[in-house]
Amino acid sequence: MDSTFVRVRRAPILESLAGALILAVGMGFGRFSFTGMYPIMVKEAVMTVSVGSLAASANYAGYLLGALAMSWVGERHSARLSKIAIAGTVVCLAALAFHPSVSMLVATRFVAGVMSAVSLVAASVWLLHVMGHHHGAPILYAGVGAGIAISAEFVVFGQAGGLGSSTLWLLLAAASAALCALAWPKIAPPSAPYEAPAHHAQHARRPGSTIAPWLLVAMYGLAGFGYIVTATYLPLLIKTALPQVNAVQVWAAFGLAAVPSCFAWHALHERLGSRAAIVANLVLQAIGVVLPALAHTPLAFFGSAVLVGGTFVGTVTIIMPAAKHVAHAVRFNLMATLTAAYGLGQIVGPLLSDRLVAHTHSFDQPLVAAGIALVAAVSLCAVRRSA
Incomplete structure (x- = not known):
């Protein structure tokens, strides 16, 4: 039997699902469950x-450090x-149950941030590079x-059962x-690498479709800044503006919207190429980010959750496979560098938000600034085309 046929006959679906579980734990639980728990604590x-903002900033700093470390x-x-x-993420989650001091809380969230970055980069490299399964990207992300x-539904059901934050x-x-x-x-590691059929990578060869490595890094950093205000403060914003609305349920909608979106954005990426797909993704994301600044209504907050939730992981689903096609042009770990840029954007976002809120006593300006960052990322697509 032809050895090439043996290598391509089975896509590693179970491995893709394992990668998805890595990100569910390292990112969904380890990074974002704190957003739902924030107003409860x-x-x-x-x-x-x-203190919550300080812990969030520590988490973003840990994420940046973890991404930088992964580049080596x-x-x-x-x-x-x-x-x-x-495994480290599970330990960090359990540690928060014991009402740590401020310094321990900040340190725990810092370590959790490191674990999140490591999980994202390691799982991406393992599935997309080591396993060679490019089409596992939507399942992974x-x-x-x-x-x-x-994690949000666990919090909702726990609250309904009268559980406190420690037990949660x-x-x-x-x-x-x-x-x-x-x-x-x-x-x-695989016993034999999976090799996708040649037509699966056609979008990468479409003229003008690919994006140069440093443009990807800049766009991804702006995208990190653009989504983070919504991803950090949405439940708190809802709890403040609309106390009658279950903020954690809206946060759950944020996560639910992200699941099918990965497949939709991957399909669009395959059909239109990297450049057109990322433009569409970031434009929709910008609209979702600024919606609560335009109207403090349940519909606006829900629309923001669905649009941002339905695009922010889509950004990863487009950018990471796009990076795989141009990674040969640089000598450094492009996926780790992208993750570090995203992490840097996530640090700048809350810091700028704190300053703007201190002056305006409103999150409207931070949300608008985040929307502008996403539009700026879109504009980079017109700067120049990679070879």
Whole structure:
């Protein structure tokens, strides 16, 4: 039998699902469950809004550091690092159940940020490079939205059962540990690399479709700045403006919208190419970001959750495979550099938001600034075309 046929006959679907579980734990639970828990912990006086913002900033800083560290790590370590990242995430979630001091809270969220970045880069490198499964991207990145939605629903049901924040964190840790157990057996180097049929990469060869590496980095950094205000403060904004609305349920809609969007954006990427797909993605995301600044209504907040949730992981689904096609043009780890740029944007976003809110006592200006950053990222598509 032809050895080439043996190599291409089975796409690693189970491995793709394992990758999705890595991101569900490392990103959905480890990074974004704090967003849903934020207003609950403030209400219980476990922490103040300012301490929560400090913890969020520490998480973003950890994310940046983790991404930078991953730029020095070879592909052969990606499977092992994926396991370390999700195990570390479970520990960080459990640690928050014991009402840590401010310094311990900040340190825990910092470590959780490192674990999130490691999980994203390691899982991406493992599935897209080591396993060679480019078409696993939508399944992989759908894990982020699934993790957000699942963790949010655990919080909602826990609250309905009268559980406090301490017990909720233990519940989240237990749920993430269960997901780790499901993923663990499949996280390993391949016995033989999967090689997609040639026509699967046609979008990368379409004239003018690919984007130069440094343009990808700049666009991705602006995208990190653009979505983070919504992703950090949406439940808190809803709780403040519309106390009658269940903010965590709206946050769950944010995650649910992300799951199918990965497949939609991947299909659009395949059909139109990287450049057109990322323009459409970031324009819709910008509209979603600024909606709550235009109207403080339930529909505006829900629309923001669906539009931003339905595009921010789509950005990753487009950018990471696009980076794979131009990674040969640079000598550094492009995926890790992209993740670091995204992390830097996420640090700048809340810092600028704090300054603007201090002057205006409103999140309208931070949301508008985030929308402008996304439009700026779109404009980079017209700067120049890669060869």
